[in-house]
Amino acid sequence: MNSRALQLKAFDRLLTIMDELREQCPWDKKQTMQTLRHLTIEETYELGDAILEDDLVEVKKELGDVLLHIVFYSKIGSETNDFDIADVCNSICEKLINRHPHIYGDVTVKDEEEVKRNWENIKLKEGKKSVLEGVPKGLPALVKANRVQDKVAGVGFDWEKPEQVFEKVQEELSELQSEIKSGNADKMEAEFGDVLFSMINYARFLNVNPENALERTNKKFIGRFQYLESKAKEAGKSLKDMTLGEMDVFWEEAKSALERPS
Structure with a gap:
């Protein structure tokens, strides 16, 4: 692996190239955060595909594409004097330090679950009105359900045993069957959603990522x-x-x- 000095040199090279492209390339000159947004989403999905395929060569390439977008947004932000790449880096550094008091403070934790609970509680202290504020509205429904469940579990709102969740799955399936017999399309859709939600919750208890599955x-x-x-x-x-x-x-x-x- 490259030394820290070589890593920083490579990152500096990327920043220099971004400056040059923004100044000289007709396409790069025209881009805004709004025009880049859908491309960023596409690159993120391509990275996800490479990870699922366990293709590390592609993972490296797709990470580069995502990194380019981060640098691009930061360059645009610097042009309006709102923020630059240093601000972006320092912002995430401060967040990580603040949310890991068991590393950078005097808090003691016993396991991963306690780290997650502390994380959500710290976010509330930072001014978040709800632990669910950080769940993007535009997430695909399956991914959103998984994130919602994970976040509320982080503050203790959760089942105690996998068996309880499986019983909930069976209960929701029974309710779906009842609505199928009634023939009410709206209620069938609602109950079908409950079945999916409970199955995603059960996957979490089995340590299975439902999206990957x-x-x-x-x-x-x-x-x-x-x-x-x-x-x-x-x-x-x-x-x-x-x-x-x-x-x-x-x-x-x-x-x-x-x-x-x-």
Whole structure:
């Protein structure tokens, strides 16, 4: 790994390049925080994909793209004298020091859960009106549910045992079944949401990341379905003309073919 001096030199190089691009490149000159926003979100998702694929070469590249955006926003902020990259760095440093009194103060903690509880309590002391203030409104619903549950658990609002959460899942499933029988579409949607919320909560108790788990299943399904498509094509058949039974033969074949250890 590079020394601290080389790391700082590399970061200084990036800042210099950003200055040059902002001054000389027609595209970079035109960008604002608003025009960069959707690109930043896209880069963040690409980083997430690389992490899920455990592709460390891609993780390195995508981290660079995200870092570029951080530097870009900071450059724009410096042009209006609102903040620069030093302010950004110092701001997060101060936050980390303040929220880790067990490292930078005289507080003693026994485990990770106590650190998380302290973190949320410190945020409230900093002026937050709710522990949920930090959950972005634009998060995908599944990720948002997970963050909401994690944050309220940080201040002690939580179940005690996984068995209790599983009982809640079963209760919500039962309520969903009742609404399905009633045929009320609005109530069905509400109860379906409760089922999903309780399942996400249960995942947390099992130390399973629900977003990662669902994406893993997405990838597995896509792989199997594309195998089915390719096999149907090899056989000169169109999926829309095949019976479910015929498709199921290829589907079962895909399960064994794609999950066979290398």
